[in-house]
Amino acid sequence: MKGWQRWLVVALGVLLLGSIPPVLAALPATESDVTASELLASVRSSDEVAFTGYAETVGGLVLPVTQDFTDLVDLFGERSRLRAWWAGPDDWRVDELTATGETGVFHRSGASVLWNYEDSSATLAADPVVRLPRAADLLPSALGQRLLSEAGAEEVSRLPAERIAGRDALGLRLVPSDERTTIDRVDVWVDPSTGVPLKVEVYGADATVAAVRSRFLEFTPGAPDPEATWFVTPPGVDLSFTEVIDVAEAANQFAPAVTPDELAGLARRSGLVSIGSLGQYGRGVTLLTAAAVWDDLSRPLRDQLEGTPGAVIDENGVYVSAGPIGLLLTPGSRERSSWLIAGTVDAATLAAAAAEVRQIPVPDR
């Protein structure tokens, strides 16, 4: 074999190896004549479907918040790798993998064990009424079901099918009809046999890059091994108990205010009527949360927001947007609480909400 023939063999080998991934990616997905409404209905009835899977989420949001919310910043601003064992809404485990460790949530019967390998800690906590988003919420299955849970039939349409996690997934697009929302569209690809969302992309207005993207890379329907969702405290680790699972719950317990039943024209979300200082409003992807917060939480947050490029400061407080998420913090002082208002609504709606909550009497500290 001559020299040039040897190099030709090597070049052909490289070409062959290099062409495998794009060829596999270009394999067409099988379409279906299922209507958008039928697909929406199958997603809504899929929360009891058991599965195991591995998903990756990518957040493109740079949230201008402080050390109390670093988990939230990581969750919506970085890439997360998630393993899930899902027996049902009340029996599941989701692990967030990192290069050098793992944090896991083992959830069963209204309580969760939070495992952190690098901290060597295990914490048992009852499910709070209100909490901040966590990694498990960004699983395509949970995120898709949540975003589509209140969609109207007139808001959805079909998208071409895609191959996701080795399965033919049918596409569904939600374009919210409420003009107050900052969400432009939500694209979801659904496993036709189970109705479980396998890929979700959330786009803000005028955005070409998804604000949040989540997709399964491995997905196997069927009940997981029961032991996989059961946490046994390992040797050398003490299982601790906590009543306050995160800042959202702490704010709910300790700030002395009563939120109204309607805010900026948005109705309070059902199931949260009894909550005092923290209210959630809206429908579908048009959501608004208002919370009365003390100075030790609001002061560093205000400093952070006021230093954020593009921040708008006026009589309502300081307003900052991060992709489709808007945050507004009303004025406050050491004795007087502020209102933190956040949501996927436009600046005018946030300002209207701020004007309303500032009229609510809150005792000084």
Add this chain to the structure above:
Amino acid sequence: MIRTELVKTLRRPRTWVTILLLNALPTLVAVLLALTDLGPRPGSGPAFLSAVLADGTLFPLAALAIILPLFLPVAVAVVAGDSVAGEAQQGTLRYLLVRPVSRTRLLVAKLVAVIAFVLLAVVVVAAVAYVVGSVLLGDQALAASVSGTVLTPAQVAVRTLLAIGYITLSMLGVAAIALLLSTMTDSPLAAALGALAFLIASSLLLTLDAAQTLQPYLPTRYWLAFVDLFRDPIFWRDIVRGIGLQAVYVVVFLGAAWANFTTKDITS
């Protein structure tokens, strides 16, 4: 031919000096941990280092995590870069080729010798770390997996052996790249530095979001996947991809080394 190269590798003082140096840093780290009882903060430091204070038998994994990003690939690049270029620099390559052995077999023998060196280095580092960790940091009957489940000593031992095998395989790409460069130059230093430049570029691109489409193909992409062997259940996805990727690097770069070496005029 393979036996000759293996014996040559084992008889070289440089082999043992390199392995000794690879053991130095993990041993120093174990001594410091034992003296201060201060582990790294969560999320910082090499994998498993925060766990060894509770269980010193996990120190082999921490030691491998310490040498994996830099020291081990440097050693592999030096050894592989020297394999052909070193012979050329010393003027022994043409005498080596006088023997009735094909250049292809010589090349394969050189690669096998490099792999044997890597395996030897990784096993010695793990063994020394086990002794050092057990003596200085103590042990406990049962260890926690990364996922929080209980691992028996037997499970830890089996998974550690798998990690040793995986880390050895992870060095194949570096070895193949250095071997190709070693056939292209008479300078072992140039070959080693060329391979290291490739690895530094790979590590840099792994940190860039803009390079996401390239990242699954970078040689360092799956190096830390040996941690996945200690999750429960074992997470095979990245381990399988890591092995496959190293196989591709060996096929491509060893193929290029073969195409270059078998047609090259050897004058030194």
